[in-house]
Amino acid sequence: MKQTLVNHTEFIAFITDICYYKHMNNEIYIAPSILSADFSNMRSSLETIERAAADWVHLDVMDGSFVPNLTFGPKFVKDLRPFSPKVFDVHLMVDHPETMINAFIDAGSDYITFHMEAAVHAHRIIQQIKNAGCKAGISIVPSTPVSALREILQYVDLVLVMTVNPGFGGQKLITGSLGKITELKSIREKNSYDFLISVDGGINRQTAPSVVEAGADILVSGSAFFNAEDPSEEVKILKGNIPV
Numbered sequence: 001m002k003q004t005l006v007n008h009t010e011f012i013a014f015i016t017d018i019c020y021y022k023h024m025n026n027e028i029y030i031a032p033s034i035l036s037a038d039f040s041n042m043r044s045s046l047e048t049i050e051r052a053a054a055d056w057v058h059l060d061v062m063d064g065s066f067v068p069n070l071t072f073g074p075k076f077v078k079d080l081r082p083f084s085p086k087v088f089d090v091h092l093m094v095d096h097p098e099t100m101i102n103a104f105i106d107a108g109s110d111y112i113t114f115h116m117e118a119a120v121h122a123h124r125i126i127q128q129i130k131n132a133g134c135k136a137g138i139s140i141v142p143s144t145p146v147s148a149l150r151e152i153l154q155y156v157d158l159v160l161v162m163t164v165n166p167g168f169g170g171q172k173l174i175t176g177s178l179g180k181i182t183e184l185k186s187i188r189e190k191n192s193y194d195f196l197i198s199v200d201g202g203i204n205r206q207t208a209p210s211v212v213e214a215g216a217d218i219l220v221s222g223s224a225f226f227n228a229e230d231p232s233e234e235v236k237i238l239k240g241n242i243p244v
């Protein structure tokens with residue numbers, strides 16, 4: 001396990017350097033959310049993500065309590081791990097995330113993001129994730145202000161701004177949340193923090209330009225990606241590399 005951990009830690013460090021390089025060079029990452037994929041054939045959905053040259057795999061974990069939907073647990077992530085070399089960006093939409101962190105780390109998660117609204121002891125959970133060699137993310141729902149993150153922004157590797165009310169794919173982006181992205185970007189610059197800004201919910205070829213303009217580094221896309229005629233073209237459009 002030690003050997004694997006060392007390789008895994010080196011791998012994460014390598015990926016982080018690339019992310020940081022791309023982020024510093026304003027490259028946009030696309031993280032397809034498998035919530036919109038075909039659960040009866042997830043291996044082929046991972047192959048679609050690979051063929052489309054997307055950057056990360058976004059895995060939405062829902063407990064039916066923090067959000068009104070239920071998806072999958074750590075075994076699902078563990079079983080998918082061998083079939084994708086991509087960064088596994090695990091989004092925990094669960095109550096009491098601290099009870100599940102270790103299982104998702106053991107399952108092969110690279111980033112684990114939990115919700116500020118579900119964690120009184122967010123600082124402790126961030127340390128729990130990072131001490132295990134994983135990257136730690138924090139997420140806020142549309143009704144939670146950025147100020148709620150003030151005390152922990154210095155510790156996190158990623159902030160996930162929800163631009164829909166979490167629980168389902170295919171929803172309309174809440175434009176009122178875009179200001180949070182800009183606010184986070186200016187806090188990051190003012191304090192020389194280095195967290196990535198990821199935006200999640202209602203991202204498509206119409207909404208992506210304003211989300212990128214606001215300062216996003218990573219775009220999570222579920223329905224726009226998996227419903228696209230040509231997912232690799234969709235990735236290029238979302239990145240702004242080809243005109244719509």
Ligand code: DX5
Pocket residue numbers: 033035036058060091093164165166167168169170171200201202203220221222223224
């Ligand atoms: C919603 C999830 C999102 C969702 C995105 O609770 O966190 O990741 O799958 O799906 P789209 O891109 O269709 O809004």
Ligand code: ZN
Pocket residue numbers: 033058059060091200220
């Ligand atoms: Zn998500």
